[in-house]
Amino acid sequence: MSTFRHRYGLQLHLYFHRITNSLRKLRKSTAVYYGKHLLCNSYKERFIVFILIDMRSCCYCETWGVVVASILGFENMKTIDPEQYEHIVFFTGAGMSAESGVPTYRGRGGVWSQYRWEDYACQDAFDGNPETVLQFHELRRAAVLACKPHSGHTAIATLEKKHPRVTVVTQNIDGMHQRAGSGNVIELHGSLWRLRCPYDGISEDIGERYKSYKCEKCGSWLRPDIIWFGDMLDQGVTSEAIAAIRCCDLFVSIGTSGVVYPAAGFPRFAKENNARCIEINPEANEMSSLYDESIRDTAGKSLMELFGRGARPSCLLTE
Ligand SMILES: [Zn+2]
Numbered sequence: 001m002s003t004f005r006h007r008y009g010l011q012l013h014l015y016f017h018r019i020t021n022s023l024r025k026l027r028k029s030t031a032v033y034y035g036k037h038l039l040c041n042s043y044k045e046r047f048i049v050f051i052l053i054d055m056r057s058c059c060y061c062e063t064w065g066v067v068v069a070s071i072l073g074f075e076n077m078k079t080i081d082p083e084q085y086e087h088i089v090f091f092t093g094a095g096m097s098a099e100s101g102v103p104t105y106r107g108r109g110g111v112w113s114q115y116r117w118e119d120y121a122c123q124d125a126f127d128g129n130p131e132t133v134l135q136f137h138e139l140r141r142a143a144v145l146a147c148k149p150h151s152g153h154t155a156i157a158t159l160e161k162k163h164p165r166v167t168v169v170t171q172n173i174d175g176m177h178q179r180a181g182s183g184n185v186i187e188l189h190g191s192l193w194r195l196r197c198p199y200d201g202i203s204e205d206i207g208e209r210y211k212s213y214k215c216e217k218c219g220s221w222l223r224p225d226i227i228w229f230g231d232m233l234d235q236g237v238t239s240e241a242i243a244a245i246r247c248c249d250l251f252v253s254i255g256t257s258g259v260v261y262p263a264a265g266f267p268r269f270a271k272e273n274n275a276r277c278i279e280i281n282p283e284a285n286e287m288s289s290l291y292d293e294s295i296r297d298t299a300g301k302s303l304m305e306l307f308g309r310g311a312r313p314s315c316l317l318t319e
Contacts, residue, residue: 080250080306085276087165089248090156091266095255095281096299097172100147111140122229130221134213137224141192142208144174152254152299153180155307160184167244171256171263173226175206186241188233188263194225238262245269251277252306254299257285267291278306 082088094104104110119125120136149157157180160166168177168185175193177185193206197215202225205211215222227233242262245251251270258264267277267290279291280302288294295302 079308082159082163082250082307085248085250087167087244087248088159088163088250088252089167089169089245089270089275091245091251091253091256091258091263092168092170092172092177092299093254093256093258093263094172096152096170097147097174097176098255099152099298099300100150100176102147102172102174102176103143117229121226123231126221126223126228130223131213134210134222134224137192137226138209144176144192145208147176149176149180150300152301152303153177153182155303157181159307167248169241169244169266186237186244188227188237188241190224190226190234192224192226195222196225197222233262242266242269246273249273249275251275252280252303253278253291254280254303256281257283258287259285 094106098104105112107113115136119129120133126133153176156166156168156177160168160182166182166184168182169188170177170185171188173187173189173192175191193204194202195205195210196202197218197220199220200215200217203222210222213222214220242265245266246269248270251267253267256263258266264287267287270277271290277291277293279288279294280297280299281288281294282296282298284294284296295306
């Protein structure tokens with residue numbers, strides 16, 4: 001138990017209750033206050049925190065005081081022990097890369113507010129002017145190479161090294177997860193770092209500039225291996241992602257609204273396997289209610305706190 005001086009000068013007694021304790025105990029309390037540092041250092045149980053708006057006397061010192069209150073609903077405050085899960089899937093979107101400074105494509109200030117995708121990111125544009133399209137994608141590569149993976153990317157890559165089964169499913173094409181060290185990455189929308197010959201298949205190309213715009217074997221123009229506007233998603237890749245999600249028991253969605261199919265179905269697939277579903281996104285969206293927990297913070301901070309030592313539960317505020 002700790003004490004806390006109220007801003008009106010009344011001293012309130014504060015203490016914590018485990019969820020498993022009876023609510024009777026909570027009603028008796030003058031105030032139950034959430035203290036980050038104590039939770040962080042001393043408690044590993046799940047907590048629920050109540051601060052009540054009420055005029056009550058303290059059950060310890062009988063001082064009367066105003067107790068300010070709302071139910072904050074801090075549940076699942078503890079950090080995650082990855083070993084408790086057999087298969088962890090991280091599903092990442094534009095917000096994950098934006099934290100590294102990678103320009104986003106959609107939305108205000110995004111790439112598509114400066115460039116017409118009709119001229120640079122569809123099959124028709126490529127068929128009409130492949131050189132321009134390839135030059136545009138070189139600009140995108142340069143922009144990505146100017147950025148570095150952040151601590152969230154590193155956290156996921158580190159987990160993959162320690163845990164037998166970690167899968168990244170990403171909507172991003174920038175290869176940031178791989179640069180951070182992740183090996184098991186399913187790229188739903190392709191990659192900036194691959195090219196595709198219509199006859200000789202896919203080849204990797206990882207420089208700022210493409211080694212060649214044309215296939216060495218047959219001379220055809222090489223197309224970035226990216227899902228452009230008007231393209232169908234690769235069915236094999238999508239199926240692989242869904243198969244991974246269907247058998248995961250921890251599903252963490254990061255920086256994506258996930259409102260477009262197939263992504264919109266992902267938390268449901270995870271739920272069907274009774275997976276714990278966590279959303280990390282500074283903004284709520286219409287899919288948020290599907291998650292068991294929502295963390296309104298950046299990926300870099302949240303992932304380190306969720307999985308790292310010295311977890312700081314302030315990141316786990318639910319709305
Ligand atoms: Zn070829």
